[in-house]
Amino acid sequence: MATPSPSAPKRNPRGVARREQILQEAIHCFGARGFSGTTTRQLAERAGITEAALYRYFPSKEALYAAIIDRKMADPELVAELAPAARRRDDRAVFEGLARAIFRRVEGDPDFLRILLFTALEGHELSQPFFASRVRRLREFLADYIAQRVAEGAFRPLDPRLAARALLGMVFDHLNVRLVFRQQDAYPQAAEQVAAIFVSIFLEGVRQPRQEGAHGGG
Numbered sequence: 071m072a073t074p075s076p077s078a079p080k081r082n083p084r085g086v087a088r089r090e091q092i093l094q095e096a097i098h099c100f101g102a103r104g105f106s107g108t109t110t111r112q113l114a115e116r117a118g119i120t121e122a123a124l125y126r127y128f129p130s131k132e133a134l135y136a137a138i139i140d141r142k143m144a145d146p147e148l149v150a151e152l153a154p155a156a157r158r159r160d161d162r163a164v165f166e167g168l169a170r171a172i173f174r175r176v177e178g179d180p181d182f183l184r185i186l187l188f189t190a191l192e193g194h195e196l197s198q199p200f201f202a203s204r205v206r207r208l209r210e211f212l213a214d215y216i217a218q219r220v221a222e223g224a225f226r227p228l229d230p231r232l233a234a235r236a237l238l239g240m241v242f243d244h245l246n247v248r249l250v251f252r253q254q255d256a257y258p259q260a261a262e263q264v265a266a267i268f269v270s271i272f273l274e275g276v277r278q279p280r281q282e283g284a285h286g287g288g
Contacts, residue, residue: 089127092117093141096134101181104188105135139189139196142182142204148172149211156215161224161277162269164215168208169241169265177261180249187250209234216276225276233276240268 095116099108110131114124128134148171155163176183189197212234219225225233244264247253257264 085127088119092119092124092127092134093137097138097179097181097185100135100138100188101184104185104192105131105194106192135194136196138182138185139199147204148208152211156211159219159222159224161219161273165237165269165272166265168212168237169268170262172241173245173261173265176245176249183245183249209238212237219276224278226278228276236275237268237272240272241265244268 092113096113099113099116102108103112108131110121110124113131113134114121117124124134128137148168151171152164152167155167186197188194190201209231213230216225216228216230216233220227220230244257247256259267
């Protein structure tokens with residue numbers, strides 16, 4: 071029977087589980103109060119441990135906050151999910167896939183959206199790395215796709231970066247109203263229906279007149 075390599079790292083399952091619990095509880099704390107408004111005492115109380123125990127897993131509040139941001143930056147990229155539809159030039163599949171994926175991710179973790187807004191408003195140094203790694207990359211993917219469709223004659227001649235910003239703006243405004251301002255009743259429609267409506271509005275504005283059936287497009 072094979073024996074474990076003596077050089078293999080040993081991980082304490084209980085320690086891993088405790089660290090995960092602390093991360094999850096910290097997301098709720100930071101989402102409610104922001105980085106500046108949250109104390110290590112509050113973080114420890116939320117996790118059901120002492121501050122001394124908290125420091126055994128994370129040496130500082132900054133380290134805990136960074137771990138949360140790092141985890142989100144490591145999430146699977148939306149760009150990889152959208153690439154097959156983009157290669158087919160299936161406009162509706164690209165844009166609806168984008169909107170549905172963002173809705174699914176953010177509504178599944180609403181505290182994280184509030185953390186990002188707090189991070190930006192507080193001028194925290196971690197706001198820029200996250201924006202650059204995820205939001206900007208997604209916007210550039212959309213802008214490049216729109217630019218290709220403009221060059222192919224499928225879309226009107228327009229600024230692709232502003233067009234990408236317009237679509238993302240609709241999506242994130244909807245999430246802000248529902249999750250930040252907590253006005254879920256204002257827009258009770260299912261996420262799939264909202265995505266379809268937003269994309270229909272967007273495509274109506276960017277497509278060349280009478281070109282709906284050309285170049286794939288969906």
